[in-house]
Amino acid sequence: MRTPSHEQNRYFILFIDDYSRMTWVYFMREKSEVFKVFKKFKNLVEKQSGRSIKVLRSDRGKEYNNSEFDKFCEEEGIEHQTTVSYNSQQNGVSERKNRTVMEMARSMLQEKHLPKAFWAEAVYTAVYLLNRCPTKAVQNMTPIEAWSDKKPSAKHLRVFGSICYVHIPTEKRHKLEEKTEKGIFLGYNTQSKGYRIYNLTTKKLIISRDVEFDEDAMWNWDEEKVERQSVMIPKETHPQQQQEEGTDQAEMERRSQQAPGSQKATTIRRD
Numbered sequence: 001m002r003t004p005s006h007e008q009n010r011y012f013i014l015f016i017d018d019y020s021r022m023t024w025v026y027f028m029r030e031k032s033e034v035f036k037v038f039k040k041f042k043n044l045v046e047k048q049s050g051r052s053i054k055v056l057r058s059d060r061g062k063e064y065n066n067s068e069f070d071k072f073c074e075e076e077g078i079e080h081q082t083t084v085s086y087n088s089q090q091n092g093v094s095e096r097k098n099r100t101v102m103e104m105a106r107s108m109l110q111e112k113h114l115p116k117a118f119w120a121e122a123v124y125t126a127v128y129l130l131n132r133c134p135t136k137a138v139q140n141m142t143p144i145e146a147w148s149d150k151k152p153s154a155k156h157l158r159v160f161g162s163i164c165y166v167h168i169p170t171e172k173r174h175k176l177e178e179k180t181e182k183g184i185f186l187g188y189n190t191q192s193k194g195y196r197i198y199n200l201t202t203k204k205l206i207i208s209r210d211v212e213f214d215e216d217a218m219w220n221w222d223e224e225k226v227e228r229q230s231v232m233i234p235k236e237t238h239p240q241q242q243q244e245e246g247t248d249q250a251e252m253e254r255r256s257q258q259a260p261g262s263q264k265a266t267t268i269r270r271d
Contacts, residue, residue, distance in 0.1 A: 006121070008029060011031055014098060019137075020147040021135045021146075023131055024127075025127045042076070053076075055080075058080070058082055059082065059083050060084075104126035105119060109122050112219075113221070121196065164185045166211050167210035181200075183197040183211075195208055
């Protein structure tokens with residue numbers, strides 16, 4: 001990414017389970033971190049599933065094709081498959097997922113007029129949501145359900161980028177101070193089951209579970225104030241009224257005619 005994230009990352013990598021389509025995302029400051037990230041990912045999923053990674057499919061980037069990476073895969077019994085140069089279709093699952101994630105992230109940022117520096121939060125949220133959406137790969141299940149045998153809940157889902165108010169514990173404020181702090185909702189924290197919030201006062205990312213959301217509002221970055229988002233709702237009319245309005249519109253058009261005149265992903269397969 002040309003714009004570094006809020007935490008100064010410029011790259012991300014996706015790992016996708018070929019069976020369930022469960023996806024994990026990791027962020028990096030340099031591409032050279034791929035090997036370290038893969039070892040971290042491998043340790044996580046093998047402990048979660050009780051199974052070993054058998055096949056790793058990636059492109060032919062230098063971050064994957066080097067002696068250190070090859071030696072590790074050989075020692076761990078992992079078959080490392082690489083795509084032919086300029087033939088990304090060989091890793092179609094990853095390419096499609098990468099494209100979908102980027103499109104979702106871009107749309108979420110644009111919808112609430114968020115700065116590009118929040119791209120990593122948008123990417124993370126896109127992956128989080130896709131893991132909880134039905135997929136054709138596993139019939140009648142979401143990826144996270146196919147991976148963990150646990151049906152996900154949607155009760156906690158909120159509109160990305162919306163204005164929110166974080167409760168300040170009594171012990172952390174004086175009697176006359178505000179009970180809440182204004183922030184922007186930037187996704188979910190899976191470790192503590194909390195929400196990721198950008199605190200508009202401290203300009204820092206925080207994690208909180210005690211949050212109130214205003215999903216129809218967004219932050220005006222130029223004027224530093226909350227704005228409401230208007231939604232146009234079509235007005236319902238009686239059929240006769242529609243006919244009359246259509247006649248009036250046709251007459252108006254007749255008269256008017258008379259007058260002058262918008263990082264590569266990696267797929268894994270488990271046994």
